[in-house]
Amino acid sequence: MDSNKVDMFILSNGKFFESNQLMYIREQLLAMDDSKWSLVQTIQFKDPTTSIIVSILAGTLGIDRFMIGDTGLGIGKLLTCGGIGIWALVDLFLIMGATREKNFTKFQQLLY
Amino acid sequence: MGISRKNLYILIMLFCMSGYSWLVMHLDSRWANLVGPVCVFKKATGIPCPSCGATRSMIALINGDFLSAISWNPIGLLLLGGLVIFPFWLLHDLALKKNSFHVFYASVEKTLMKKHVAWPLILLVLLNWCWNIYKGV
Numbered sequence: 001m002d003s004n005k006v007d008m009f010i011l012s013n014g015k016f017f018e019s020n021q022l023m024y025i026r027e028q029l030l031a032m033d034d035s036k037w038s039l040v041q042t043i044q045f046k047d048p049t050t051s052i053i054v055s056i057l058a059g060t061l062g063i064d065r066f067m068i069g070d071t072g073l074g075i076g077k078l079l080t081c082g083g084i085g086i087w088a089l090v091d092l093f094l095i096m097g098a099t100r101e102k103n104f105t106k107f108q109q110l111l112y
Numbered sequence: 113m114g115i116s117r118k119n120l121y122i123l124i125m126l127f128c129m130s131g132y133s134w135l136v137m138h139l140d141s142r143w144a145n146l147v148g149p150v151c152v153f154k155k156a157t158g159i160p161c162p163s164c165g166a167t168r169s170m171i172a173l174i175n176g177d178f179l180s181a182i183s184w185n186p187i188g189l190l191l192l193g194g195l196v197i198f199p200f201w202l203l204h205d206l207a208l209k210k211n212s213f214h215v216f217y218a219s220v221e222k223t224l225m226k227k228h229v230a231w232p233l234i235l236l237v238l239l240n241w242c243w244n245i246y247k248g249v
Binding site: 060061072075078079083084 | 153187190
C-alpha cells in the first residue's frame with residue numbers, strides 16, 4: 001500500500017493503539033493489498049479516553065468492561081460491586097491498555 | 113477473541129480466594145463491623161448499587177435462611193453458587209489438563225452478546241436494582 005496512505009492512517013488512528021504496536025501495524029499496512037484500503041478506513045476503533053471516563057463514572061457497575069466487549073468480566077464486576085471497589089480501582093489503570101489491546105485484535109482480524 | 117485460558121483461570125482463582133476470605137471475615141460480626149459497608153457507589157450517591165446486600169444474602173444463606181437470603185439480594189445466591197462450583201471446576205480442568213471452563217466462559221460470553229438474551233437480563237438487573245433502592249439495602 002502507498003506509504004502516504006499508511007502514514008495518514010497512523011496519524012489519525014495512532015491514539016487507539018499501544019506505541020509498540022504502531023510499527024507492526026505500519027509494516028502490515030505497507031504489505032497490504034490496495035484493495036483493502038477502503039475496508040481499513042471504515043473500521044471503528046474504541047477510544048481509550050472514553051473508556052477511562054466510563055470507568056471513572058460507572059466502573060463499579062462494570063459498564064467499562066461491557067463497553068469494550070469483555071462481557072464476562074463486566075458481569076463479574078457488576079455482581080460484586082466492582083470487586084468490592086478494589087477491582088474497579090485497578091481497572092482505572094488497566095482499562096486504557098485493555099481498550100488498545102481490543103483495537104489491535106480488531107485490526108489483526110482484518111488481516112486474515 | 114477473548115481472555116486467554118491462563119489469565120482466566122488465575123483471575124477466577126483470585127476471585128474465589130478473595131470471595132472466601134471476604135465471607136469468612138463477615139461470618140464474625142466483630143470483623144464485619146470493623147470493615148463496614150465498602151460500596152463506593154453507595155458512598156458516593158447515597159443509593160444502593162445493584163449488588164448491595166449480596167454479602168448479607170450469602171451470610172443468610174450459609175446460616176440456612178433461604179428466604180431472607182433472597183430478600184436481601186438474589187445476586188448473593190448466584191455469587192455463592194459460583195464460589196462453590198468454580199473452584200472444583202477449575203481443579204478438575206487443571207488436574208485433567210482440559211479447558212472445559214474456558215470453553216464454557218467463551219460460549220456464555222458469546223450467548224450474552226445476542227440481543228434477545230442480553231435485554232431481558234439487563235431488565236432483570238435493573239428491576240433488582242429498583243427493588244434494592246426500594247428496600248433501602
